[in-house]
Amino acid sequence: FEVLGRDGKGRRPAEVRDLRAKRKGPDRAIQGSIYARWLLVFQDLIRISEHHRHDIPEGHRDKWLFLCGAALSWFTHPQGIAAEIASLGRLHTGLDPQEILSTTKPNLERAIDAAAGKKLTWNGQEVDPRYRFKRQTLYDWLAPILPEDLLPQLRAIIPDNLARKREDLRQKARNRAAEGRYGDNYTKAGVRAGNLEKRAQAQAMSALGRSYRQIAAELGVSEASIRRWCRGCDVIAPLVYPPGG
Structure with missing residues (x-):
């Protein structure tokens, strides 16, 4: 109801999933789910309209409104979609009521089918009948009305290359946090500085014919790490001289 509001008479126009309550409760399956994703899409759509002062440019109103219906179908009860x-449509597009109704009809029908448990056959599999769109497709549909300075405010309707950049930044932040926790920086070779000596020992032991399992047990390192350290290494086993040699 924070997203959709009420109908002005104290009645709820739609049953909306309370995502925050789900996160606080024992059932955390909603996090990262398709429901949460479409909530982000809907919020981005509203931000786009706000950027245009609640007046979607002509020529893009049908697409914007259709995507609103697609988003609402994932977290709103079917009985509330038409009203929403x-x-x-009245607040953001200026389209006449009949055109608004025709635009939302496919989404409403699919939402009703989903609520009834019906499935749609796609690529030989039975799937939820509600519309799904890839991130890049959402962006391509609305790119003409998305200025560059608006993209930093959006979370779901963004191009794939921007999504990858954001993920790279998040991964770097996670790596820095991990380095701070363990106090051990990674070298350019992809090995923690504290493990360089163990890696050299592992390579030497491997050159002497010791198995990865034996090396892992002796050095207290996972077998997967030993395999990674020794793969393709060119360490030559040291010569063993006889006494007095």
């Missing part, structure tokens, strides 16, 4: 789309 009608309200969104």
